Amino acid sequence: MPDVLLDLDAVTAGYNGVAAVRDLTLSVSAGEVVAMLGPNGAGKTTALLTMVGLLEPMAGSVTALGRPVRSRHTDKLVRAGVLLVPDDRGVFADLTVGEHFRMARAKADKVRLDFVLDRFPALRPLRDRRVGLLSGGEQQMLAIGKALLAEPKLLLIDEMSLGLAPKIVQEMLPGIRRLAKDENVGVVLVEQHVELALSVADRAIVLNHGRMVLEGAARDLLADRTKVQQAYFGAGGYADEEHEALPAEV
Numbered sequence: 538m539p540d541v542l543l544d545l546d547a548v549t550a551g552y553n554g555v556a557a558v559r560d561l562t563l564s565v566s567a568g569e570v571v572a573m574l575g576p577n578g579a580g581k582t583t584a585l586l587t588m589v590g591l592l593e594p595m596a597g598s599v600t601a602l603g604r605p606v607r608s609r610h611t612d613k614l615v616r617a618g619v620l621l622v623p624d625d626r627g628v629f630a631d632l633t634v635g636e637h638f639r640m641a642r643a644k645a646d647k648v649r650l651d652f653v654l655d656r657f658p659a660l661r662p663l664r665d666r667r668v669g670l671l672s673g674g675e676q677q678m679l680a681i682g683k684a685l686l687a688e689p690k691l692l693l694i695d696e697m698s699l700g701l702a703p704k705i706v707q708e709m710l711p712g713i714r715r716l717a718k719d720e721n722v723g724v725v726l727v728e729q730h731v732e733l734a735l736s737v738a739d740r741a742i743v744l745n746h747g748r749m750v751l752e753g754a755a756r757d758l759l760a761d762r763t764k765v766q767q768a769y770f771g772a773g774g775y776a777d778e779e780h781e782a783l784p785a786e787v
């Protein structure tokens with residue numbers, strides 16, 4: 538029996554009474570990476586916000602780490618180990634890398650900090666640098682590193698590739714998979730680079746106009762990409778050529 542960390546049951550959610558996600562049922566187990574894919578405006582961020590209680594569902598329910606997710610209790614959820622890395626990375630230009638680490642974990646824990654820095658060694662020499670002076674890739678490493686410091690059980694990552702070169706994303710994604718497998722963390726990965734996401738995920742879903750239009754093992758979807766293309770755009774194909782420039786080995 539898999540250890541289910543996140544369970545969405547028929548969730549409908551949106552803004553001002555207008556649904557942006559409809560009837561979404563999804564579960565994520567410990568050690569599993571689930572890619573949440575879909576075109577712009579499909580409802581991916583909205584779904585993530587319901588998972589961490591930042592948005593109350595209009596219908597349905599969300600359970601994380603065995604507890605019902607309620608919008609007024611997001612701080613408890615964070616303390617329990619449900620962490621969202623938002624697409625704006627949630628970092629502050631005027632603070633240093635080290636200050637971000639101290640904010641993320643007030644109690645100094647050298648072992649955990651070393652664990653994080655071993656995953657993102659590029660951050661080691663940058664501890665005293667202000668975040669506004671870091672590259673986009675370094676800022677993303679910091680955003681994820683900060684979340685890892687808190688020893689998440691469930692990690693939700695919104696478009697980590699935003700503004701990053703595909704090469705940098707390609708270098709960072711395998712680390713996410715290793716984290717899931719080594720530490721038994723459940724990961725939901727919202728990602729525009731479809732094939733990169735499929736190459737690290739165990740399972741993927743595609744949202745379109747708020748509905749889940751496809752779900753499957755990432756490996757199967759990589760082998761039959763027309764299914765994913767159709768879930769995005771009907772018979773057409775990916776809208777953005779950049780998303781096709783993906784590594785041959787996948």
Ligand SMILES: Nc1ncnc2c1ncn2[C@@H]1O[C@H](COP(=O)(O)OP(=O)(O)OP(=O)(O)O)[C@@H](O)[C@H]1O
Nearest residue numbers: 552553556557575576577578579580581582583584
């Ligand atoms: N705060 C808001 N108020 C009203 N409507 C919103 C709000 N945030 C998002 N929406 C709408 O909800 C729908 C889903 O948006 P959402 O951001 O969840 O999509 P997404 O799949 O994450 O898109 P993208 O890939 O472009 O980030 C869109 O139509 C969007 O315009």
